[in-house]
């Protein structure tokens with residue numbers, strides 16, 4: 001008897017549970033889609049998202065802390081000390097004392113753990129929100145950040161030299177103008193016939209501060 | 220359609236000048252092309268619908284890009300892709316059987332299309348043994364499946380083929396038994412006559428004519444799902460167990476044929492259910508408001524939707540559960556229902 005009962009209750013149960021299941025899927029069918037139309041609509045990424053690495057190399061002081069922190073050793077840095085030569089300062093005022101001819105990160109090895117960004121003293125090594133890491137050529141995974149610092153320094157020196165030259169030229173022109181003026185004044189004074197030498201020397205001595213005051217106007 | 224062809228031949232001097240065999244041959248070619256086109260349209264539409272329905276049930280969007288709105292051109296694009304793909308034949312496969320298997324599976328489905336009436340008298344071949352023809356021909360498809368499974372010479376394909384054989388042969392029986400009840404009441408095997416017998420309101424549909432036929436309709440629906448390998452009875456192609464079952468080794472156009480036949484079968488089983496149980500092209504009111512084909516296609520569309528809904532709801536049965544369902548549940552029940560219909564006809568003759 002119980003076998004017969006089980007037979008019919010099994011049939012009843014199977015039909016009933018199919019209906020329950022269909023009710024569930026029917027409900028989800030009218031839910032708002034949970035997916036995004038990816039290339040058009042993108043995630044709102046969280047503030048501390050760990051994407052591909054980026055180094056603001058101008059601020060890097062080559063301390064190697066990041067390379068030491070990396071568990072998979074995929075940061076390769078070369079540094080060259082050049083005595084007391086100064087390479088400028090970072091944006092937070094730290095002195096850069098060494099040249100960094102090579103700062104490479106092999107993103108194909110990187111596991112995007114973020115451990116390298118934590119010890120960075122100048123906070124120049126950061127993780128971006130860029131998460132589309134696929135490339136066509138695996139060499140594109142090899143990021144090279146190093147600046148040609150010699151060239152940068154040469155450019156900087158060049159620019160400084162040029163500025164100094166310009167300044168010198170301007171000062172010379174101003175000096176000449178002042179001298180001319182002084183001479184004219186002296187001539188006028190000479191016509192009046194009172195002490196021709198000394199006022200001219202005064203004018204020349206006063207010329208320098210005078211020209212400096214004029215400088216904002218000139219530039 | 221025979222009358223149409225006769226009328227056409229009589230009305231056109233060009234056709235009359237040809238021998239009668241030639242004009243009938245031309246008509247045959249034309250109507251088989253109509254059937255192929257109709258089948259392809261159905262299959263492409265159902266594939267798209269399946270993707271949309273499954274996406275919505277899983278709270279996704281489904282195809283949205285191709286063709287602008289709703290991704291309607293996704294399936295034509297996929298079909299084009301399949302047709303242009305390289306046609307691979309495994310080295311150790313039985314080339315002849317491997318090549319004709321998809322054609323047989325496709326043909327079995329295509330042949331059923333010629334016997335399904337879309338509207339009142341709107342059928343390519345108005346056969347007096349319509350439902351018998353459909354049952355006979357649609358079970359030929361399993362030969363294509365077994366052939367494909369065997370000829371691929373791969374264990375997954377072979378398992379799929381064997382499963383298809385055992386499953387489809389078993390489920391033929393409840394399908395036939397549940398349809399015989401309708402045939403007894405209607406007194407004809409002709410699908411058009413069966414459709415005409417259900418005119419005049421929803422209470423004349425055979426599904427609601429008798430409680431036994433209502434149950435028979437449900438039995439038919441379940442067994443028909445198993446016959447066309449739809450989830451929860453998709454063991455022949457259980458992708459989590461058998462890679463892809465009998466069509467694992469197929470690619471390109473031949474795979475497309477299997478795929479097309481599978482989705483066109485959806486139309487066939489729904490159309491048979493509609494003709495036999497759901498009043499064919501008749502509206503549920505005593506008077507016909509819209510043209511018959513619209514009612515017919517609407518009902519078929521609804522049933523296909525339910526089949527897809529089931530597919531994305533239920534998990535797959537185990538093989539022993541499958542056999543249990545057929546031999547211990549569906550077949551006894553359909554036999555009891557058949558006797559019930561007979562008793563009802565004996566007690567209330569003329570109803």
Ligand code: SF4
Nearest residue numbers: 070110111113114116
């Ligand atoms: S994110 Fe992790 S793995 Fe990648 S470079 Fe930094 S420390 Fe190394």
Ligand code: SF4
Nearest residue numbers: 060061063064066120
């Ligand atoms: S830790 Fe920061 S400052 Fe130091 S080498 Fe790495 S990136 Fe440069």
